Amino acid sequence: MGNKVNPLGFRLGVNKTASARWYASRKDYPRLLVEDELIRDTITREVGHSGIARIDIERAAENVNVTIHTAKPGVVIGRGGEAIKALRTQLDQKLEGTVAVDVQEVANPNTNGMLVAQRIGEQLERRFAFRRAMKQAVQRTMESGAQGIKIRCSGRLGGAEQARPEWYSDGRVPLQTLRADIDYGTARANTTAGVVGVKAWVFLGEIVGDKTRQAAVLPRPRSDDDKKKRRRPARRREGGPRRRVRKDS
Numbered sequence: 594m595g596n597k598v599n600p601l602g603f604r605l606g607v608n609k610t611a612s613a614r615w616y617a618s619r620k621d622y623p624r625l626l627v628e629d630e631l632i633r634d635t636i637t638r639e640v641g642h643s644g645i646a647r648i649d650i651e652r653a654a655e656n657v658n659v660t661i662h663t664a665k666p667g668v669v670i671g672r673g674g675e676a677i678k679a680l681r682t683q684l685d686q687k688l689e690g691t692v693a694v695d696v697q698e699v700a701n702p703n704t705n706g707m708l709v710a711q712r713i714g715e716q717l718e719r720r721f722a723f724r725r726a727m728k729q730a731v732q733r734t735m736e737s738g739a740q741g742i743k744i745r746c747s748g749r750l751g752g753a754e755q756a757r758p759e760w761y762s763d764g765r766v767p768l769q770t771l772r773a774d775i776d777y778g779t780a781r782a783n784t785t786a787g788v789v790g791v792k793a794w795v796f797l798g799e800i801v802g803d804k805t806r807q808a809a810v811l812p813r814p815r816s817d818d819d820k821k822k823r824r825r826p827a828r829r830r831e832g833g834p835r836r837r838v839r840k841d842s
Contacts, residue, residue: 600768600777600794607771608800615652625652628688632659635687639680643668646699646707646778655690664702703737707778710793713744714780717789723750727761734795741765741796748782748789756787766796774800 601609617625633648636659644664651658663669670677677694684692702708709730716726727744734742741764749756767773774797782789 600775604771604775608774612647613650615650617652628657631687632657632684635683636661636680639683640669640676644699644702644708644711646702646705657684657688657690657692658695659684659692660695660697662697662699664699664705664708666696666698669696701737703733704739704776704795704797705778706776706793706795707780709734709742709744709795710778710780710791713746713793714782714789714791717746717782717784717791720784723759723789724761727759730793731761731763735763739764739795740798743794745792746789749784749786750789752784752786764796766794768794770799772799772801774798 605611613629615625629650632650636648637645640661640663643666645661646664647662649660649662651660661669668676669680671679677696681692681694684694699705699708713726713730717723723746727746730744731742741762743760743762743766745758745760747756747758750759766775768775776795776797778793780791782791
């Protein structure tokens with residue numbers, strides 16, 4: 594068995610930022626860590642069906658700023674802002690200090706690893722065929738502009754007696770390249786046969802400095818068989834007489 598490293602944690606400080614940005618002393622650190630977990634659990638329980646890709650938490654003195662990145666901001670905000678007001682009230686009652694909640698829309702949900710994994714998990718819970726769900730997700734992500742994707746599902750797939758992993762991939766996913774922009778997400782599907790875990794890696798390109806560079810696609814080298822098949826027909830001299838073929842009646 595190999596040791597697996599989270600692609601997001603592996604690239605912290607290179608091209609990824611932490612989802613919780615604050616500083617605390619050794620005395621206050623455990624309490625604030627538990628509060629962060631409470632914030633994430635509350636948001637997931639209340640508006641988790643809206644397709645939450647990421648939850649950022651920032652602290653400054655007694656102020657807590659929570660940013661929810663979602664594919665459906667209208668569901669999180671609610672009609673007239675009622676849903677987000679209720680969510681803010683719940684967080685105020687559980688936390689100390691002032692809580693501010695902001696909602697941001699995900700530009701392209703098909704290239705977000707967390708949303709891709711969540712969508713497959715929802716399809717598995719609705720008894721979709723797991724192979725079909727994975728292949729459709731791969732095709733949809735590649736058509737949306739990703740350079741590569743890898744999806745892995747593990748568990749009692751299709752209600753089998755023996756749990757096993759299966760995966761599909763397209764393009765390239767360089768997990769050991771630090772400059773590669775890898776979006777990673779996980780989800781779990783509670784099926785009738787048991788829990789199925791879903792992981793998704795999406796390669797969006799290489800980040801060199803402050804710019805995103807798309808991966809270059811090199812042409813495949815031609816073999817001797819290809820050269821024989823692609824021989825050009827003999828050219829006829831321009832201006833020369835054409836050969837006429839007499840047809841016998």
